[in-house]
Amino acid sequence: MPTRTFFDLDPARRDRLVREAIAEFSERTYAEASLSQIAKRTQIAKGSFYQYFADKLDLYRWLVTEEAPRHKREFIGAEPPTGDFWLDFENMIERGMAFLVEHPRLARLTAAAADPTATADVRGLHRAICEAGIDELRAQLERGIETGALDKPGLDIEVATRLVAAIIGPGLTDVVLHELGAELHEVLRSDSLRKKLGPARRRRLAHQAVLLIQNGLGLGERQSSTRKTRHAHV
Amino acid sequence: MPTRTFFDLDPARRDRLVREAIAEFSERTYAEASLSQIAKRTQIAKGSFYQYFADKLDLYRWLVTEEAPRHKREFIGAEPPTGDFWLDFENMIERGMAFLVEHPRLARLTAAAADPTATADVRGLHRAICEAGIDELRAQLERGIETGALDKPGLDIEVATRLVAAIIGPGLTDVVLHELGAELHEVLRSDSLRKKLGPARRRRLAHQAVLLIQNGLGLGERQSSTRKTRHAHV
Amino acid sequence: MPTRTFFDLDPARRDRLVREAIAEFSERTYAEASLSQIAKRTQIAKGSFYQYFADKLDLYRWLVTEEAPRHKREFIGAEPPTGDFWLDFENMIERGMAFLVEHPRLARLTAAAADPTATADVRGLHRAICEAGIDELRAQLERGIETGALDKPGLDIEVATRLVAAIIGPGLTDVVLHELGAELHEVLRSDSLRKKLGPARRRRLAHQAVLLIQNGLGLGERQSSTRKTRHAHV
Amino acid sequence: MPTRTFFDLDPARRDRLVREAIAEFSERTYAEASLSQIAKRTQIAKGSFYQYFADKLDLYRWLVTEEAPRHKREFIGAEPPTGDFWLDFENMIERGMAFLVEHPRLARLTAAAADPTATADVRGLHRAICEAGIDELRAQLERGIETGALDKPGLDIEVATRLVAAIIGPGLTDVVLHELGAELHEVLRSDSLRKKLGPARRRRLAHQAVLLIQNGLGLGERQSSTRKTRHAHV
DNA sequence: TATGAATGAGTTTTCATTCAT
DNA sequence: AATGAATGAAAACTCATTCAT
Secondary structure (H helix, E strand, C coil), X not given: CCCHHHHCCCHHHHHHHHHHHHHXXXXXXXXXXXXXXXXXXXXXXXXXXXXXXXXXXXXXXXXXXHHHHHHHHHHHHCCCCCCCHHHHHHHHHHHHHHHHHHCHHHHHHHHHHCCCXXXXXHHHHHHHXXXXXXXXXXXXXXXXXXXXXXXXXXXXXXHHHHHHHHHHHHHHHHHHHHHHCCCHHHHHHCHHHHHCCCHHHHHHXXXXXXXHHHHCCCCCHHHHHHHHHHHHCC | CXXXXXXCCCHHHHHHHHHHHHHHHHHCCCCCCCHHHHHHHHCCCHHHHHHHCCCHHHHHHHHHHHHHHHHHHHHXXXXXXXXXXXXXXXXXXXXXXXXXXXXXXHHHHHHHXXXXXXXCCCHHHHHHHHHHHHHHHHHHHHHHHHCCCCCCCCCCHHHHHHXXXXXXXXXXHHHHHHHHCCCHHHHHHCHHHHHCCCHXXXXXXXXXXXXXXXXXXXXXXXXHHHHHHHHHCC | CCCHHHHCCCHHHHHHHHHHHHHHHHHCCCCCCCHHHHHHHHCCCHHHHHHHCCCHHHHHHHHHHHHHHHHHHHHHHCCCCCCCHHHHHHHHHHHHHHHXXXXXXXXXXXXXXXXXXXXXXXXXXXXXHHHHHHHHHHHHHHHHHHHCCCCCCXXXXXXXXXXXXXXXXXXXXXXXXHHHCCCHXXXXXXXXXXXXXXXXXXXXXXXXXHHHHHHCCCCCHHHHHHXXXXXXXX | XXXXXXXXXXXXXXXXXXXXXXXXXXXXXXCCCCHHHHHHHHCCCHHHHXXXXXXXXXXXXXXXXXXXXXXXXXXXXXXXXXXXXXXXXXXXXXXHHHHHXXXXXXXXXXXXXXXXXXXXXXXXXXXXXXXXXXXXXXXXHHHHHHCCCCCCCCCCHHHHHXXXXXXXXXXXXXXXXHHHCCCHHHHHHCHHHHHCCCHHHHHHHHHHHHHHHHHCCCCCXXXXXXHHHHHHCC
């Protein structure tokens, strides 16, 4: 946790620090990110960091568990649910992409923190971040089942949740990068590049994702029974 | 690329090097992985690396783009296609999980390299690795469309491919970790832990993934039209 | 020297500062002792130190040359001399050990400052502290000679004083630690540990020290002459 | 322990390193001594130290437990015992002072390491160093008792050993500094200053120390009984 | 007078890479 | 071809001291 000092900081200074810290941690691995670099970029003395945060991990943890989620909540929060499960779902996905466009570094930060290739220091964080996301999504799917909007008896809810999470997480990120025809780092740096992913385009992609999640790619149950038969003698 | 010298190396020595390099790079970030550590563990002089590889990146690149894919091909290759698209698809997924059980470090290596949070050094690699996987999967889906096994006219094939890739990539990895109730690093280290993911269990998970990809979670097209209507006035 | 401001301080505040400063300097080397730590422990702003003392050294110097000796004088002072030189001597030693039991940190502070391994900063102090102790002891011994209680014509008074000082300084400290079977830091921290060195035990140890100082370990002059003879042809 | 690399080092380079390390550690506390300084003074890259020693403590430990004792043994070793306990004792003391004159930094190093004001890191070392010295001296005194050269039934051997250790350790060091009329650091630095403490002077001082240890300062047993009487009503 | 934020020099340690043997 | 010692840049972190409020 940051110290009082940090919160009492001159806003300009604090924002500069937060901005550059996010920049650093969103472009590099936790291990690679360097306080010295941030210090250089912020023109804030290295020693000063330690007035604000206990250590490198403390800063990172705060960014990932407090600052990024707060911004995301604020950003997403506006949209009220329509009551239509799938429409809400699509909206959620669209909002996620909008967040990615508006706050790409925060989005990246969270995504990276959720990657299991975590340094020993941050391994605990990864788990927490990851499971928080899963819990939220699971709850949402369960609501869908209750309301009858979603009904797939053969599917393990735990498995489904995690696969859907992969779709709307790494999956959509990849789709977005492909749409923009650029690498992550270019996208992080270029506002104009991101502006190309306007609402219409986002809506289209969200719709595609929902299409897949809702109805899949296949020809319906028929195929499934055939498969099971053939599967017997594999 | 490795030098001639590397390939002419005494196989025992070369294997030792490759094994330990994979161990190091699969447990740590590229930036964190240390040639010094590999040298210590292989008993191969640090200077010798530079007879085999141009530098750290060269070694990593070779592992990720050549060595890991080669092993994966060898491992997967055995299984001949049944002709049933969805059964083949399920088998592919099951084989992927089997690879993860048998060669967890290689699997991890590739997955990590495909993550977009890449250091400047490895940024180029990420794109290549990632697109190679996508290309392969896209081809497979296109074959499914041709044979009529797969038919979803509204779906953008590029988007679908990337979302499906996320399902069978990060998605299934997460599912597997959750099934084993362990963190990535424990799984990498414990043979016995991985053995718990036997064929039956893998089959069940693969089946779940196919269920989702093939038929989705929803109640069919009906819902979709409703959605479109309501969507109009959002 | 402390400033006026320091002496005009609210006694509670001043005592807290002095107490924690003593704690810090008695457990660490001068160089290791940290004003930041003291500030944290006293809840006194770091900047305030510089209203009371010129710098770190100034604080340390005052503790070592003024505060500690004052406490020691007050502590020892009570006991009036009996007139019997050796008995007074033994009493002095016993009082020294009692001070060590009651005010271990002050005792340690002085002892450490008297050690010649001093940092450049404190080099000057060492000499002063050390010689003050020596002067006092020399005077005492001289009084013994005058009164005839002490009579060893061959002995250089300067040498004797310094050797005796070593006995009752580092020597007895070592003996005490050995008696308590503990390390210095444990002794500093544990009241109960120190209580084990009650008056009887202290008396016994003081007696032992006096035995050695008064009569030595040997068999008397006889031996000495023999030695001199043999010594001639070494 | 130093690495093989260290021992295989070019002797000139190694000696330079050892010499400057001893210089640094003999003039400063362990905590204050700085590898950066040593590096600067030796013109050896900082990184190189870590090819020779695991860390700062490793270097210090080796100096204090191996290098210094080895030199001391070599230096002292020559003198064969005469068989006369007290003469041997005096010789030992004289040799100790000679070592102090010839290898003042090594002597200082060991003495400092034996001081109980030790940093947490080196606390273990202190104990070992200290007790090793005590054990040796105790054995010597016990031999004296066996041969009848030394006979003081009332004295606790453990206490006596530690007090005598203080005499010939810190005590004589202080005497020497006083004789030279200089501070420790001047003595460490000035060869000419130390040369003033020639054999004759050392002999005189050693003799004084033995006088005190052998026969004490007092007037014999008579006094002792009186003391006990008087002590009763204190 | 009291405060405590800011500072930057300093510390130990690691690492990829070079190069003489 | 193989070695492994040498290097120096870079990292995280601490601390006495200053100074504006």
